[in-house]
Amino acid sequence: MSEAVVEVKNLCKSYGKIKAVDDISFEVSKGEIFGLVGPNGAGKTTAIECIEGLRKSDSGNLKVLGLNPLKNGRRLRHYIGIQLQQSELPARLKVWEAIDLFSSFYQKNIESTSLLNDLGLEDKKGSYFDKLSGGQKQRLFIALALLNDPDLIFLDELTTGLDPQARRATWDLITGIREKGKTIFLTTHYMEEAERLCDRVAIMDHGKIMALDTPQNLIRNISKETRLIFNVIGNLQLDTLKNIESISKYEKSGDKIIVYGHDKRMVKDTVNFLVNNNIDFHDLKTEQATLEDVFLTLTGKEIRN
């Protein structure tokens, strides 16, 4: 494990009787994309804002780039980039004015022209903030979070409210930032986003971390089998599938045959079997467990509600 850039120990934060963040601990390593994942109201934003030093925690130890985010907040903010879940700029502020102003807040600046190019905002420089689309505003906020060439970037619900195309473009952008050696700490309630982007994911619900691992391990650990679904032309004696070792279970559902297996070889074995026995098949597809299934297994509920 490489050097930890964020260390969280026993973080707690309550609002009245509600424990928004209930004793969570984890570390984020240098260079990874770390995701805090869970439904709305799980405590993700409270947690990330405590770590950023924007909110005071009730108890626990926090270290970000070796600094205490609350006591050394202003110094820390020179080295981190923050994108807030909800914020705006003045309606009549132009894009270039925002970049110019926010650049002046930091000791270190990156060249803003190429940054705006990378983010596809170069021809929006003279536009007022309130004339930008949702995706453009989001990209401007990403630009503001990158202006000081930070080592660590916090992104809170980055793609909420974006259409699928803008969301995919944003994912590419985040992957590009990581390739420059930056560490990214994000929160999201889109499981697909976490699965696509994150090296490690902490699944959060009711203020607690339910599981923390790579998306692949989390999925493997809930021991959901891969399903292979296909239709056959003609007759297939279902019983003959028993001979394939990597299949753990099989069933027929209408015209469809569904076989289950944990083993990676299951798909290949089944297809080989069908070909070797001259059985014609079509509409073949595989279904794997996703982080959605992980969340369902851990909490007993769907994330989207």
Place this chain on the structure above:
Amino acid sequence: MKSLFKLTVIEMKLYLREPMATFFTLLYAPMMLFLFGFIYGNEPTPFFGGRGFVDSQLPAYMGLIIVTVGLMSVPIATSEDREKGILRRFHSTPASPAIYLFANIFTYFIMSLIGITLLFLVGRFVYHVTFEGNIFSILAGFTICALSFFSFGYLIASLAPTARTAQIIGMVIAFPMMFLSGAAIPIEVLGDKVVNISKYLPLTYVVTFMKGLWVGHSWVEHWLEISVILGLLVVGAAISVKTFRWE
């Protein structure tokens, strides 16, 4: 320093890009002076203590500018910046919160100064007003009156739960005060009942002080007005500092 300068320039641009703020701060008072001057002229009359309408009312209109900026611009803009999360966005950079406040107060002050300059120009070139006071004395007096009402505005922004309530509170206080204090309509035409009410309105003290400095009174003669204005400044600033919220 660089960020303070940039933020101040941007705040001024943003102010001027807001048509309502520009109208009320820069054009409302000169327009009132122009219109009423057109109706009443500037001939000396015993009604205004041997002065003309414009000579007598021009310094009162300085109070009009102070109250529109202080009780309308300040609370509305500040609480909107807070409600929209603009203040939070600034707060998540290394910038000191003080630069936001300083840049804004400076902007409001400069806009008010432009307002009174336009007022002077209309008075001077359209109605040939006579100024009998000292320019530095009236500018200094104007400055403490303006800061005092700005602090009142920040007080409203701090105590109002939402931008909408801040706007309503500001207007509910500002509009009656404008018309009952002699700022919009000469106190001389208002009658005894209104004069009695006006004694409870801080804007009345601004109007009296500005009118006094305009005709060359010394500050000592206006110790009462100065005490009321400084009192408001201290109370407003103290409570806003204690209760101001960034989110």
